[in-house]
Amino acid sequence: MSIINNALSGSLAAQLALDATSQNIANVKTVGYTRQGALLAALGPRGNLHSAGSGVEVSSLMRFSDSYKIHQMWRAASDLGQRSVTQPYLTQLEQVMGDDESSISSGLDTFFSALNAASLEPSSTPLRQQIITAANTMAQRFNTLNDVMRNQRTAIRQQMDAVVPQINLLTKDIAALNEKIASMQATGGNASALIDARDQRIDTLSGLVGVEVVDQADGSRNVSLRSGQPLVIGRTVSTLSLQSNPDGSKTLNVAFANETFTVAGGNLGGQLGGLDDFQRNTLVPLQQSIADIAKEVSATVNAQLAAGFAADGSAGVPLFVFDASSATGMLKVSGSVQAKDLAFSADGTAGDSGNLQKLIGLKDQSIAVSSIGTVLLGDANTQLLGKLGMDSKQNQSLLATAETVRSQAKENWAATSGVNADEEAINLMEFQKMYQANMKVIAVANELFDSTLAMMA
Structure with missing residues (x-):
């Protein structure tokens, strides 16, 4: 009887719908899980022109996924x-x-x-010694800051070296999942769990480096860098590597099939792009600017001392030694200089402070600093600090914006793909009623069949 077949198809469809609902409820707290639903379709009559139809079927299990929203979430990451x-x-x-x-x-x-204090009594040995002590302290501050920046460059290289293997591992996983998803979808299987696993890996990958993702007809996803170099094409995966340059920087290479691509810095995105951009555009120029100031201090002070005379009338000797490549400190006070060697006299006369006054005036002398141009010696560090503060403030602002955009992107994704416990509870009751109603139809059909048999007995 068609009534039984219809009811049987309805009960089976309700069971499949309940199965999808139960899966959703079980994964209500699972990160990255995309909810599913049974897509029902009515079956038309089969042969009998007077039949209302042949029941219902589950035409497919649908993933509630929005491609735009998930791509937006990856860009935000x-x-x-x-x-x-x-x-x-x-x-x-x-x-x-x-x-x-x-x-x-x-x-x-x-x-x-x-220097100002010594101008009151140029021949005072303690005041002269105080200048040497202050010069040594100043040199140490240059060296300390240079060491901090050098350590940051080392840390950035190490961090970049750690990120690249993570990227390679993720791309291998994505390629393997592409193969499994394409194979399962080709046979009509439900690949939702595999797709979720792949999307989670792409999400993690996008936090490490900016990517572009293109969906393919077979269910696979091609992944490439923003600049176009391929990372994953179907089942084929590339290998990333970092090449060390003489200046300490890193060059990113992508080996895909039989080709190797060099990736220009500047638009990598993600952690790898952030580290590369900071080192290239902030840290290296700042380190060079600090070296410029140290070099100018050494050169101008030494030149002015060379133009004067020491307390005994001898020619002035250098106070500073500058060596940007030194591992122990780029700016040092000369180990041989003594208090009596400071050339304060302009004409060789004992007690004269003409050259000392010129030394004091060096603070208002213009110097060339690579990242900020020509500035007064006394203002150079302040301007560098101001520029650094602006860069930091801008990054903080962009970071706050990125956090907001990422949060909103995740919420938008969850509104479509996330599990809503209240909605699933309603679905649970509705499909339960559907199942019970179809079972009631079967019971009624059995009663009618029994009645028909009784009439023919």
């Missing part, structure tokens, strides 16, 4: 990774450069204050 990874470095530099106990500005002020 890339921006968040890029901004969050650099902020600790910027904050550390701000603290070191702005701290009175370690800042170059404070060291310069102390050095020139010692």
Whole structure:
């Protein structure tokens, strides 16, 4: 009887719908799980022109997924990774450069204050010695800051070296999942769990490096860098590597099939892009600028001392030694200089302070600093700190924006793909009623069949 077949198809459809609902409820707290639902379709009459129809079927199990929303979430993850990874470095530099106990500005002020104090009594040995002590303290501040930046460069290289293997592992997983998903969908299987696993890996990958994702007809997803170099094409995966350059920087290479691509820095995105951008555009220029100031201090002070005479009338000797490549400190006080060697006299006369006055005036002399141009010696560090503060503030603002966009993207994704416990509870009751109603129809059909048999007996 068609009534029984219809009811049987309805009860089976209700069971499948309940199965999908139970799966959703079981995964209500599972991160990255995409809810599913049974898509019901009415079956038309089969042969009998007067039949209302042949019941119902579950035409497919549907994943409630919005491609635009998930791609938006991945782009937000890339921006968040890029901004969050650099902020600790910027904050550390701000603290070191702005701290009175370690800042170059404070060291310069102390050095020139010692020169001013000596101008009251140029022949005083303690005051002369105080200048050497202040010069040594200032040099140590240059060296300390340079060491901080050198350590940051080392940390960035190590962090980049750690990120690349993670990327390679994720791309291998994505390629393997592509193969499984394509195979399962080709046979009509439900690949939802595999797709969720792949999307989770792409989400993690996008936090490490900016990616572009393109869906394919067989269910696979192709993944590439923002600049176009392929990472995953179907089942084929690339291998990323970092090449060390003589200047300490890193060049990213992508080996795909039989080709190797060099990736230009500047638009990588994610943590890898953030580290590369910070090192290239902030840290290296800042380190060079600090070296510029140290070099100018050494050159100008030594040149002015060379133009004067010591207390015994001898020619002035250098106070500083500058060596940017030194591992023990790029700026040092000459080990041989003594208090009596400081050339304060302009004409060789004992007690004259003409050259000392010129030394004091060096603070207002213009110097060339690579990242900020021509500035006064006394203002150079302050302007560098101001520029660094602006970079840090801008990054903090972009970080806050990235966090907001990422949060909103996740909420938008969850509104479509996430499990709503209240909605699933309603579905549970509705499909339960559907099942019970169809079972009631079967019971009624059995009664009618029994009645028909009784009439024919």
